[in-house]
Amino acid sequence: MQAAYPPLPRSLEEWGHQNLHDMDLLFQEVLANCERWQSLRSFFLEKGYYLYDAQSNLSHTPHRSNQLRREIKPEYPFARKFYQTDEELVFDAQSLLVWAATDLKGREVVIKVVSDANPSDELDVLQFLNTKEARADPRNRTIPVIEFLELEQYTFAVMPRWGDPTGATFDTVHEIMQIIHFDFLEQNTAMNAIYVARDNLRLPGLRKVQDTRYALIDFGESKRYPRDIPLEDVRDNKRYLFKRRRVPVPEYPYNPFAVDVCGFAKVLERWVRHIEGFVPALGPFFDAMTAQNVEERLSAQQALIQFQKIYSNLSEEQLGQKINTMTWEEGVLRYYDV
Numbered sequence: 001m002q003a004a005y006p007p008l009p010r011s012l013e014e015w016g017h018q019n020l021h022d023m024d025l026l027f028q029e030v031l032a033n034c035e036r037w038q039s040l041r042s043f044f045l046e047k048g049y050y051l052y053d054a055q056s057n058l059s060h061t062p063h064r065s066n067q068l069r070r071e072i073k074p075e076y077p078f079a080r081k082f083y084q085t086d087e088e089l090v091f092d093a094q095s096l097l098v099w100a101a102t103d104l105k106g107r108e109v110v111i112k113v114v115s116d117a118n119p120s121d122e123l124d125v126l127q128f129l130n131t132k133e134a135r136a137d138p139r140n141r142t143i144p145v146i147e148f149l150e151l152e153q154y155t156f157a158v159m160p161r162w163g164d165p166t167g168a169t170f171d172t173v174h175e176i177m178q179i180i181h182f183d184f185l186e187q188n189t190a191m192n193a194i195y196v197a198r199d200n201l202r203l204p205g206l207r208k209v210q211d212t213r214y215a216l217i218d219f220g221e222s223k224r225y226p227r228d229i230p231l232e233d234v235r236d237n238k239r240y241l242f243k244r245r246r247v248p249v250p251e252y253p254y255n256p257f258a259v260d261v262c263g264f265a266k267v268l269e270r271w272v273r274h275i276e277g278f279v280p281a282l283g284p285f286f287d288a289m290t291a292q293n294v295e296e297r298l299s300a301q302q303a304l305i306q307f308q309k310i311y312s313n314l315s316e317e318q319l320g321q322k323i324n325t326m327t328w329e330e331g332v333l334r335y336y337d338v
Contacts, residue, residue: 008036008152012116016096033096040151047149049101049109049158052091060091060100062108070106077144077160078107080211082195082203089194091161094187097220100161108161108194109146114220117153125222126157143190143215162190165214166271168203169326169336173278174319175207176271177311178214186267188218223256231257231299248292258294261303265289273328278321281310 009015015033019025034054041051052060074081083089089108091100098112115123128134130145149156166186170176192213195203206212225234235253242249245263269286276282285306291297298306327334 008154012097012113012120012154015113015116030096037099043151044101044111044149048104049111050103051111052100052102055090060093062086062089062100062102074107076192076213077146078109078192079160079162080193082193082206084196088196095220101158110159110161111149112157112159113154114157115155121223122219123155123157125219125224128224129219141213141215142219143217159217160192161194162192162215162217163194165189165191168195168206170207170323171202172319173275173314173321173323174209175212176275176323177279177314177319178207178209178212188216190215190217225256231255250294255294257300258297261297261300262290264300265303270327270329274325274333275321275323276328278318278323279310279314281313285310 017026017029019029037051038054044051050063053063055061070086071078091110093099095112097114098110101109101111103109114120114126126145127148129140129142134140135144143159143162146158146160149158164186166189191207192211192215193206195206221238223236223238232255234255234257236256237253238256240247240254240256240259242259246266247259247262250259265286269290273282273286285303288296288298288306289303324336325333326336
């Protein structure tokens with residue numbers, strides 16, 4: 001006999017934020033969401049996951065059980081550990097749709113509700129990206145889905161919990177050049193390591209090139225287009241936060257791929273262009289990716305080819321250069337506090 005759970009929202013839209021502009025209502029919304037997820041604890045435990053406990057606002061901490069055993073060194077796709085105690089594993093959710101959990105081996109995961117009875121674009125994209133063929137493609141730098149779970153009209157995606165790729169320092173030019181696969185906003189990217197942000201942001205081994213992977217996460221705004229349509233011919237009227245991403249507003253309908261390239265470059269430029277003094281070619285590279293005229297802007301394929309050429313021409317001396325800059329903002333460098 002299937003267990004009975006408290007009534008869930010009628011739709012995915014109702015599960016998400018409804019009152020972002022009213023702080024009192026937003027607080028009540030967050031509390032109700034915490035109760036909702038906690039009411040599903042037994043369902044997820046049956047599937048092998050201990051939901052984190054709700055603390056305050058959107059912060060969660062691991063739920064511990066005598067049955068739980070901790071793996072000393074989790075293997076891919078689970079994150080590398082750069083923390084000392086489980087108490088440091090605070091998870092600050094950015095969305096009501098996401099909750100953190102620990103599996104029966106003590107590995108950290110996140111669970112996101114991605115669809116209701118009407119299959120969402122996000123579910124379509126995640127299923128496509130996690131086919132056997134797609135996961136075998138080395139170009140697929142997206143967070144892997146461990147499994148999909150279904151409850152009533154909802155589908156949940158269970159994914160490994162990875163950390164913030166921008167919360168700790170880079171040490172060398174080589175480490176910086178590894179982040180070419182960032183997404184379009186910092187919160188939509190992840191690194192296969194969980195660490196605690198401290199006053200000293202330099203963590204030895206955190207960005208060891210051969211062990212570090214970056215991935216795109218959060219496909220709530222993503223959409224998959226027919227494969228038989230050339231990328232340059234695709235047009236869409238989909239809502240896009242142009243100002244937030246500092247992307248020129250095109251005429252509608254617009255080419256979403258050209259917009260994505262520019263949005264991607266704006267974020268990447270912030271975290272990479274500050275090493276232009278060591279890698280001069282990065283200046284013209286980013287200028288070409290963010291060109292106001294769409295016709296003059298590099299495509300994703302052209303940008304990748306050009307970046308690979310820049311990277312291949314770097315000497316060992318250039319790659320090994322120590323850095324003390326953190327970001328580039330319209331030509332202004334921000335330095336690490338050391």
